[in-house]
Amino acid sequence: MAEIILTDQNFESEVIEFKSTPVLVDFWAPWCGPCQMIGPMITEIADEMKDKIKVGKLNVDESPETAGKYEIISIPSLKIFKDGEIVDEIVGLQPKEVIVEKIKKVLE
Amino acid sequence: MENNKQNKYDLIIIGAGPAGLAASVYASRYKINHLVIGQIFDSSLFKAHLVENYPGFEKIKGADLIQKFYEQAKNLEAEIISEETVNIIQTHPQPPLPEKTGRGKRGVKNFKITTNLNKIFESRFILLTLGTKQRKLNIPGEKEFLGRGVSYCAVCDAAFFKNKKTAVVGGSDSAAMAALLLAEHAEKVFLIYRKGELRCEPVKKEQIEKNPKIEVIYETNIKKIGGQSKVEFVKLDKEYKNDLKLEINGVFVEVGAVPPETLIRNIGIETDQGGYIVIDKKGETTIKGFYAAGDVTTGSNGLRQIVTAVSEGAIAATSIYEELKKGN
Numbered sequence: 001m002a003e004i005i006l007t008d009q010n011f012e013s014e015v016i017e018f019k020s021t022p023v024l025v026d027f028w029a030p031w032c033g034p035c036q037m038i039g040p041m042i043t044e045i046a047d048e049m050k051d052k053i054k055v056g057k058l059n060v061d062e063s064p065e066t067a068g069k070y071e072i073i074s075i076p077s078l079k080i081f082k083d084g085e086i087v088d089e090i091v092g093l094q095p096k097e098v099i100v101e102k103i104k105k106v107l108e
Numbered sequence: 109m110e111n112n113k114q115n116k117y118d119l120i121i122i123g124a125g126p127a128g129l130a131a132s133v134y135a136s137r138y139k140i141n142h143l144v145i146g147q148i149f150d151s152s153l154f155k156a157h158l159v160e161n162y163p164g165f166e167k168i169k170g171a172d173l174i175q176k177f178y179e180q181a182k183n184l185e186a187e188i189i190s191e192e193t194v195n196i197i198q199t200h201p202q203p204p205l206p207e208k209t210g211r212g213k214r215g216v217k218n219f220k221i222t223t224n225l226n227k228i229f230e231s232r233f234i235l236l237t238l239g240t241k242q243r244k245l246n247i248p249g250e251k252e253f254l255g256r257g258v259s260y261c262a263v264c265d266a267a268f269f270k271n272k273k274t275a276v277v278g279g280s281d282s283a284a285m286a287a288l289l290l291a292e293h294a295e296k297v298f299l300i301y302r303k304g305e306l307r308c309e310p311v312k313k314e315q316i317e318k319n320p321k322i323e324v325i326y327e328t329n330i331k332k333i334g335g336q337s338k339v340e341f342v343k344l345d346k347e348y349k350n351d352l353k354l355e356i357n358g359v360f361v362e363v364g365a366v367p368p369e370t371l372i373r374n375i376g377i378e379t380d381q382g383g384y385i386v387i388d389k390k391g392e393t394t395i396k397g398f399y400a401a402g403d404v405t406t407g408s409n410g411l412r413q414i415v416t417a418v419s420e421g422a423i424a425a426t427s428i429y430e431e432l433k434k435g436n
Contacts, residue, residue, distance in 0.1 A: 032264045033171030037149040071338065073268040073358070074255040091255030092264075093149055095192065097224065 002046035034093040120231040125151030127402025128237035131421035136184035191223040240365030249333030257339025262286035278362035284308035391424030
């Protein structure tokens, strides 16, 4: 598994303070059907683009502090961080190509 | 029947909802060389919180039921690709020939399909089972507040509205289901409907009337969704408790669904006024060899349920099998 598990404890160091590449964060929950569908796509992206972007998954039930801080009220929710700031986001289930396209734009 | 060579099939099923997957199960058992193009999460069943009217399952989550359909189709070795069909063209227009002579030369591919990944497939028969897309409100604030209080998926987002005030727009089964689910979390749920009586199943209507957290606002539309960074209020077109402004934190849109018009329009099949594809009792459209099944059609008296989708899928697959058997 190329993506990392994010929590309230490691979010700051793994995402906010991480400057080498942008970071894609998948905010999800086990009870959300569309999140289950987006999960494998995120894993594939983490694998296929591992040199270009860091990918992490944050379970909103287990890490409510971070989910609350970013005001997550709709999942699945993907946010792309660059130098600790959100530069793009996707709400709801989208095809893999749409997600990859957004990442490529951020990488330009 | 013909082996698959260079992306050529006897049947291509477009859409992987209940109609498409049921058709695939039948097609596999008839040994029809076929391909399914679609993703199960595009199906409206995928978002259904609980299904309680599909025989054999007293209560099942929509996502679990569609997964079962998918697994059954896969276990019969169906080829299913998760792509989106962007164009269908008829490459071999066949004039309607007498039944016995059939509809064209053996092996002739009548349709060409292009997907979003620019893959091209050819097929003798097409079965379109794309279902319907959720309708939007198309009002100010709807797009801007997506993910900030506007949601089209109560199953996904209801839990974030614990002790908050919410609204569901619509009066259908899906709207009623969303309101009931939200009431498990939210402090208050307004069900806002443009007509004077809910059109959901009576059993759901009863549950709504009994639920102290749900209040139905009839004969009212939402005109605007507003707030600072998140949804804070909606503007109504009719006063509720002497005010046009209703303070809420979340709006769940459940105002029905529409057929996917672009694909249908491009190929030029006949539809009714609502855009639903007209089919005959075999499931065939006004274009020979082009079939349709499920919510996207005018079939089954417009009932548009899982049971009618699977039966239309089965009928269409069987009709296509009969045609192939004739050597068409």
